[in-house]
């Protein structure tokens with residue numbers, strides 16, 4: 082830390098703010114008690130195209146709740162973003178894009194991190210998710226990490242049918258865009274199936290996206306059921322329908338939409354001009370964690 086940064090940090094902490102690099106300020110009460118690395122590891126899937134937008138929205142808001150525990154998985158190097166993540170940016174070298182292979186490759190890298198860290202809980206989210214870590218920890222406390230748990234939300238009404246290895250197969254899968262959590266016991270069982278690109282190869286063989294590959298592996302191959310947590314929300318849902326009194330108890334919210342003309346945003350009081358808060362995560366962060374809204378720049 083150089084003198085200017087140190088001075089800056091001192092001034093802002095004296096004023097009750099946590100400052101990083103002098104431009105990112107988050108109110109102290111938005112920070113949780115330190116969450117042990119042993120307790121929780123979170124991976125967020127992003128891509129170069131969204132570093133300045135979605136990734137920045139996360140850095141400015143919920144990343145600050147547990148900066149030691151959260152890693153962003155992307156496809157290029159980006160020193161500036163990496164600095165704001167305290168070195169928690171991982172270049173998967175999976176290739177730019179949103180193809181099945183790229184997604185399965187990235188998920189393989191995320192799962193490898195889970196297997197290395199061996200936290201009690203490992204959770205995946207997308208870069209258009211807002212995650213309330215405090216609620217997430219409360220929800221995870223309801224389950225025993227020494228047993229197999231596959232937590233998430235299905236976006237289909239029933240199991241999916243695909244042409245699996247050796248015939249038609251029916252299984253449940255949790256939608257990646259709503260968030261997926263795995264207990265330590267389950268991650269331990271996945272370990273040898275994901276090493277050396279095992280997950281990527283499975284996805285390639287099945288010809289399905291990453292979250293479906295994971296469902297096939299966990300639900301079909303390992304026989305572990307999907308436990309549905311309805312407090313996870315992907316952009317497949319109409320996010321605005323979640324009432325303001327319910328927002329405090331949701332684990333994940335989303336802002337993505339396949340239709341750029343019709344944004345899908347959380348219904349909270351708007352605290353920042355829309356142009357500066359396109360996903361409305363800053364307003365949401367203020368709504369959840371502070372009466373004082375930080376001055377995001």
Ligand SMILES: *[C@@H]1O[C@H](CO)[C@@H](O)[C@H](O)[C@H]1NC(C)=O
Nearest residue numbers: 157158159163168170171172
């Ligand atoms: C981010 O920084 C860390 C720590 O210096 C480094 O290990 C990592 O490779 C960097 N990631 C990227 C994508 O540059």
